[in-house]
Amino acid sequence: MESYSLKEIQVHIKQTEYRPKDKQASFLKLVEEVGELSEAIRKDSRMTETKSIKGTIEEELYDVLYYVLVLANQYGIDMEEAMRLKEEIKQQKMAKRKVEDERKKLEDSST
């Protein structure tokens, strides 16, 4: 089975999406798919049990990802770059939290 990078999936969607300009329609579809994901999670519908992707958490997670990437394309956003920037912020927060936790431990041990 082939594997794809996030960028390859985003490019594929850009080349095949039939409504490439309608941002509001894409956002409404994203919300609709989140609702379908909610139902699949509530039913705990997994592919291993149904032998088909239809109506499963697997299908609905992909549908959500699909419309996230459709919107990214419509706004001209490179999601790999967005991920890189967000991960930088996350790493900074984690490093700051680690320093704070160590300082707190030192304070607690000295009292």
Ligand SMILES: [Mg+2]
């Ligand atoms: Mg769906």
